[in-house]
Amino acid sequence: MMxxxxxxxxxxxxxxxxxxxxPCLNEAETLAVCVDKAMAAxxxxxxxxxxxxxxxxxxxxxxQIATTHxxxxxxxxxxxxxxxxxAGILAAQGKYVLMADxxxxxxxxxxxxxxxxxxxxxxxxxxxxxxxxxxPGAMPPLHKYLGNPVLSWMGRTLFHTPVGDFHCGIRAFSxxxxxxxxxxxxxxEFASEMVVKASLQKQNIVEVPTTLQKDGRxxxxxxxxxxxxxxxxxxxxxxxxxxxxxxxxxxxxLGGFGLMAWLMPAERPLGHVNLGxxxxxxxxxxxxxxxxxxxxxxxAKVFAITEGLLPEDESFxxxxxxxxxETGLIAGVLLLLVxxxxxxxxxxxWAHTGYGPLPPVEMMRxxxxxxxxxxxxxxxxxxxxxxxxxxLRRR
Numbered sequence: 001m002m003x004x005x006x007x008x009x010x011x012x013x014x015x016x017x018x019x020x021x022x023p024c025l026n027e028a029e030t031l032a033v034c035v036d037k038a039m040a041a042x043x044x045x046x047x048x049x050x051x052x053x054x055x056x057x058x059x060x061x062x063x064q065i066a067t068t069h070x071x072x073x074x075x076x077x078x079x080x081x082x083x084x085x086x087a088g089i090l091a092a093q094g095k096y097v098l099m100a101d102x103x104x105x106x107x108x109x110x111x112x113x114x115x116x117x118x119x120x121x122x123x124x125x126x127x128x129x130x131x132x133x134x135x136p137g138a139m140p141p142l143h144k145y146l147g148n149p150v151l152s153w154m155g156r157t158l159f160h161t162p163v164g165d166f167h168c169g170i171r172a173f174s175x176x177x178x179x180x181x182x183x184x185x186x187x188x189e190f191a192s193e194m195v196v197k198a199s200l201q202k203q204n205i206v207e208v209p210t211t212l213q214k215d216g217r218x219x220x221x222x223x224x225x226x227x228x229x230x231x232x233x234x235x236x237x238x239x240x241x242x243x244x245x246x247x248x249x250x251x252x253x254l255g256g257f258g259l260m261a262w263l264m265p266a267e268r269p270l271g272h273v274n275l276g277x278x279x280x281x282x283x284x285x286x287x288x289x290x291x292x293x294x295x296x297x298x299x300a301k302v303f304a305i306t307e308g309l310l311p312e313d314e315s316f317x318x319x320x321x322x323x324x325x326e327t328g329l330i331a332g333v334l335l336l337l338v339x340x341x342x343x344x345x346x347x348x349x350w351a352h353t354g355y356g357p358l359p360p361v362e363m364m365r366x367x368x369x370x371x372x373x374x375x376x377x378x379x380x381x382x383x384x385x386x387x388x389x390x391x392l393r394r395r
Contacts, residue, residue, distance in 0.1 A: 018042065018049035018115055018172075019092035022071075022102040023084040028060040030104040030216040035069040037108040038100075045112050053102070054088030056080070082183070082190025089178055098172040103215035105138060106170040113208045114172035123177035123203035126195070127168040132209035139212060147229050151236065155192075158240040159199040163207050167191055167232065170210055177203055182308060189235040196239050200311050239310070241300040249293025256286030264365060277364040284372045291376060295383050302390045320391070328384025332377045339373030342366055 020038045024031060035051050042049040053066035054074045066073050076087040089097050096118045100106045110127070117125040134144065152166035169191070181197040183190060198205055237244045260283045262268060267276040304310040346366045350358060 016048050016050055016094040018047050018096045018098060018111070019089075019094035019175075020049065020051045020108075020111070021085060021088040021092060021097055021099045022051070022053050023056065023081055023088065023099075024053050024058055024062050024066070024102050025056040025084070026058045026060045026062060027102040027217070028058070028062050028065055029218060031062050031065050031102050032069050033104050033216065034100075034102045034108070035066060035071045037104075038111070039070055041108045041111040045115075047111070047115065049094055050092075052088045052092055054084040054091075056084040078186060080186035080190075081188050082193075083186040085190060086183060086186075089175070092175060094175065096172060096174055097178065098170070100170040101215075103217055105212055105215040107211045107213075110170070110208070110210050113210075114170075117206050117208060118172055118174060121204060122206045123174055124195070124198045124205045125172045126163045126165065126205065126207045127170040127210035128163070128165040128207045129168055129210060129212040130165055131207070132211040135211065135213040137214040151192075151229070151232055154233070154236050155195060155199075158236060158243055159196050161195055161199040162205055163195065165207070166195060168210065173198075184309065185235070187231065189231055192232050192235050193239075196236070197311075239304075241297045241304070245293045245297030245300060249290045249295075249297060252286045252290030253294065254290075256283045256288075256290060259283035260287065260369070264369070277361050277368070280364070280368055284368045287372060288375060291379065295379070299383075299387060299390060302387060306390060325384050325388040328387070329381055332379075332381035332384065335373045335377030335380060337377075339370045339377060342370035342373065346370065 020042070022031070022034060022038075027034075031053070035053070038051045041047075042051075051066075051071040052074055053062070053071045054076050055063050055066070056076050056079055063073050063075070072091075074088050074091045076084045078087075085099055089099070096115065098111060098114055100108065106127075110132075114125045114127070129139070130148075139148075148165065148167055152164055155161045155163065155166040171194075173194075177198070178194075180201065181194060183193050183197065185193045195205070260280060263275060263277075263280045263283065267274045269275075301310070301313070301316060305312060305316070343366075346363065349366075
């Protein structure tokens with residue numbers, strides 16, 4: 001029978017199946033019980049495994065506690081939740097890795113249900129605390145009823161991630177699948193980045209129910225509600241340029257163009273007011289602002305793919321078979337010519353009046369479209385050069 005302690009022998013032959021990784025920063029109060037529970041779960045279920053404590057600079061003797069109770073300690077000088085976990089995972093000797101906090105809030109007897117999914121071909125197995133049960137006082141009401149549900153909904157909406165608990169701290173994955181993610185973040189965003197990138201790479205993600213109980217520490221947790229909640233929210237948006245830039249930009253552009261087309265011939269009544277050239281000016285501004293957001297979205301996507309932050313996107317690549325530097329320059333020049341043509345016609349009309357006073361409303365109906373075409377044409381031309389520069393593949 002293989003037990004947790006004899007798994008050290010298996011490590012020398014490369015036959016370890018599971019490594020349990022715990023990030024640690026001054027967890028002396030609860031670390032021993034967590035290591036003991038993880039070791040017992042490995043031993044009682046005949047799992048060839050090990051426990052790794054990724055220590056992030058503890059000053060309370062956590063390192064000695066971990067070693068005394070049979071864990072292997074990996075010292076991580078770079079501070080941060082993500083940095084500690086990444087170092088521990090890379091040092092893992094098992095084929096699979098399960099990560100969990102060292103605060104005695106997670107149930108290590110659930111290790112077999114995670115491992116079963118991995119053995120059946122899952123790349124990432126997420127725990128779901130809402131499905132398994134959250135003990136009294138284990139999760140602040142703000143996290144339970146607002147933060148986690150909202151952020152999990154965003155994950156499902158933005159990245160089609162099939163999980164109901166996006167930020168569960170106990171999860172398991174194959175080490176090879178993890179290494180393909182090439183995670184970059186070192187802080188609390190690490191947990192979100194893992195799920196987002198696994199979704200974008202179309203890895204096999206499944207969930208298992210797990211429980212959460214009130215942690216055993218007497219000090220406050222490292223997690224800060226508003227600061228870390230905002231960081232997760234910001235991260236999800238930054239990894240989805242479509243929702244952050246593209247869709248709002250297209251909405252502004254199409255709405256602005258539609259409003260301009262409606263107001264160009266004449267003033268339009270809307271209830272008890274008339275919409276005229278003032279509204280036309282705001283519509284032109286909406287088109288211009290919308291174009292800039294769309295451009296930011298495309299540029300962000302190109303940069304993220306080029307730098308390896310996001311995986312290759314076949315549909316995006318197909319668009320760029322047609323949207324090239326040359327086509328961008330042609331479109332920009334055409335817009336410039338249209339703007340110059342409208343401006344020239346206005347000057348010709350002014351000449352026919354002997355360069356005298358002109359009706360301001362009538363002239364604004366020409367000036368605004370001319371200005372918009374000139375500005376859009378200039379931005380399209382220079383934006384095409386910028387995208388072409390971003391798209392250069394680095395050796």
